[in-house]
Amino acid sequence: MNVPGRAALELRAVRKVYPGNVCALDGVDIELVPGEIHALCGENGAGKTTLVEIAAGELRPTSGSVHAIGNVGLVHQHFELIGRLHVWENVVLGFEPRRGVRLDAEAARARVRALSQSYGLELDPDALVEDLPVGIAQRVELVRELARDPAVLIFDEPTAVLAPAEIASFFATVRALAARGAAVLIVTHKLGEIVAYAERATVLRAGKVVARFGKGQIELDAIARAMVGGEIPALAERVVTALGMGLVARDLEAGQGAHALRSASFEVRRGEILAIAGVEGNGQSVLADAIAGVVPSVGSLELEGTPLQGGARERIARGVRTIPGDRQREGLIVSWSLVENAVLGDQDRPPVRKGIAIDRVAAGRRAREIVERFDVRTTSIRTTVATLSGGNQQKLVVGRALAGAPRLLLAYQPTRGIDVGAAALVQSSLIAARNAGAAVLLISFELDEILALADRIAVIYRGMLSATMLRDAFDRGTIGALMAGAQRAS
Template identity: 40%
Template sequence: MSAAAGEPAADVPAAELVAVTKRFGPVLANDAIDLAVAKGEIHAVVGENGAGKSTLMSVLYGLHRPDSGHVRREGRRIRLRSPADAIAHGLGMVHQRFRLFPELTVAENVVIGAEPVRRGSVDRAAARRAVEELGERYGLRADPDARVGDLPVGVRQRVEILRALYRGAEVLILDEPTAVLTPGEAARLFEVLRSVTATGASVLLVTHKLSEVLAAGDRVTVLRRGRVTGRFDTARTTADELVRAMIGRSLATAAPPRGRGAPPRGPYALEVRDLSVRDRDGVARLSGVSFGVRPGEIVGLAGVAGSGQRELLDTVTGLRALGHGDSGEVLLGGAPVPRGRDPEVAYVPEDRHGRGTAAEMSLAENLLMGDQRRIRTARFGLSRAAVRARARDLVERFSISAASVDAPISALSGGNAQKAVLARELSRRTPVVVVEEPTQGVDVGAQERIHALLAEARDRGQAVLLQSSELPELRALCDRILVMYEGRVVAEFRGEDATDARLGEAMTGAAGAVR
């Protein structure tokens, strides 16, 4: 039977990119790429950092105009001059880099641009109800009255997803949507996406997590250096086949093995003693937290977003000073941690754009931060030649993809910006290393290298405190894993005891899972 008048045929793609090419100066980001997403499917797009995934999705969402090629929507060629055009054509996008207004509430961020109106004014009560209903329906709860700037990264990601769901897009583009979600939250998200596609809507999923691709995707397109290197049905492919299409080889090994026999002994390089802290409203965020990390071990932190990890790591790194109503202490090498960043602590923050880098500065300048005194100086200050030579060395050692060390770091892909922060901090060889979400938004080849670098730091005798939402990452790398829940360390696991099931139970405060 033919399609009804005005209705597209059932086999016409919901959205299609046809021979799309996009350049940024000398960099060829997309090279004549064809990609079609069918109605009612989850179509994954994978590739190395800098492979062109985000650029391609930005073309589909109207953020970039292609140099050649075009976009089709349900078989019809469309012109996208802005995201407003994309939204008008039923396209929605959740970005890897948050695009929220920190001074506004959750509800205001979710409905902005499509506010419910009553008697000529924004209906704030209706906006709050919309957030609550969406949160309840999709398991993405967020306080509608909370100021977004006060929320942890994981909750801010939920707000991005809620905003896209609120707009009711028929083609939903998700750029690394689970990067800051717990395994339980990610599983619920994919349940949501399945219910969405069951109605005939479509999802384009950009992710580095091949387990997600194989578990949740219907089809996958692989990009490498701006070109398509493979198209697969997920039911008939393997992770190794995808990896070979992504990086041109199989992964040599799994992550470095956890531990090396007997645990290290001796004094702690980093010790937290009975630490309790309150926020500016007097609400307890940490309660009696105590643990230590010895030289030559990696200790992991697991927990649902908002369980106190942010306050703990800010205090450990010296970014947050103990104030009135706080108690306990943090010791580095037996001495109290000083106020402000301690040069003896390397720190890789989760928010690589806001905390980890200075967007307006060059890659070379960002790689220099915190290490200026060790660089050979010219007569009137830093030697620019020495700074650039050091940057080129780190770019090569850490496989950072960049047009030039003089380019602004904001021009790098998210994964390459992450590698730049890791390169800067791990090259300092400090006694203590604090790392948050080291492989968030990083491709599988880079993940392998980052895991090896953290294992090397441990083997050199550095004390590594690692916070990650990736339970397999924690289990592979850590000698011990501490689980946080509601501001307390509620469980500690070693070796085979650290199963995903036991960690998950402790992360949600399940009875019997805590100490």
């Protein structure tokens, strides 16, 4: 359907070239119709965020036209809220009700209450935003946009931080908004959601629209193929492994406050992948840091029958290797070369260390091995890591973790923000490490990834770990309920 004049938002031949001649968008047409939920999908770097920012008027296109028939509201992936202000202050910022020269706080609170009632989005105007759980914080951002009476509402990866139950209620809200006549655009990489909730879908790849799906045409495999531009590589085969004693944690506690790890007892055997499922912010990062020896912990940790003690350095020497959650901050020194990054962590033992110096030949060999085995696309191993794409940086991190034949591999969100092809390679290498007899602990917020890789699953919620489930007994519904805090019936 392409009826001119009916669109709430119309982008025509939009092109965006960033400094350095990087073309993020190349002639994109898209139109949003009132009352419809439109999905925008594509891999990382396809240009989704640029498109959304142009649509919301936060960014100017290099050429092309943007035409909206009213306000465009954008609910950001990383909420743009102010934690130490109250809900009402966040909502009215920029168009504050006044009484004389004063800010009319009562009128502002009333405005928030009216909006939250009208849309069925329960909110306490006097809550401090930083005290709110992430699902409610998203509601604040949504109400803030609704206060501006938008004709178009755009959500950038809205479900990335939500538990499955919250996702359902989020989409109920979005449907209600569309039913009231808003044009809705949802940016997501979760294909299941597109199929379940969207009426139309547009797929971006490398800055161009490569496929459009109209009403009744949305089909999961077709969208996935369009996003990748071909078939998705298959995962490595899992082989039957001889399970051996790996990591044993008993009553592990670490960290403080809302994201603390309160109590975790589990075992990761050699030759298996134990996956920890959960919504971000439930203690996962502290758990990973405690095992890696980056933060102090209480409770007992044993690796292959011997207590795992000391800091990160001692633990690396024991064969604990990590794929950290944030490759640029915790995994790599991006202004250093591939060679230097490839031997980080191994610099003080042979073969990398020779006498008091680093053996440059051995280091170069290590870097070349990783580049070849993990298909790291780079012009040279002497170039800085900053020149690599996110996916290639992650392949380097994974390659380094696996280079020393790890005893325990700790993988935290190993495929975050990388394209499907690179993700499949990373996931396959986790399976390969398991097949080779490593104990693999996978912490991920992506349930699909966990279901594809895990031999056993435990769910973390507010710093507490559930009992583990075996691969044969995986059940999406049960896991989803545990992620949302349901008590386990046992």
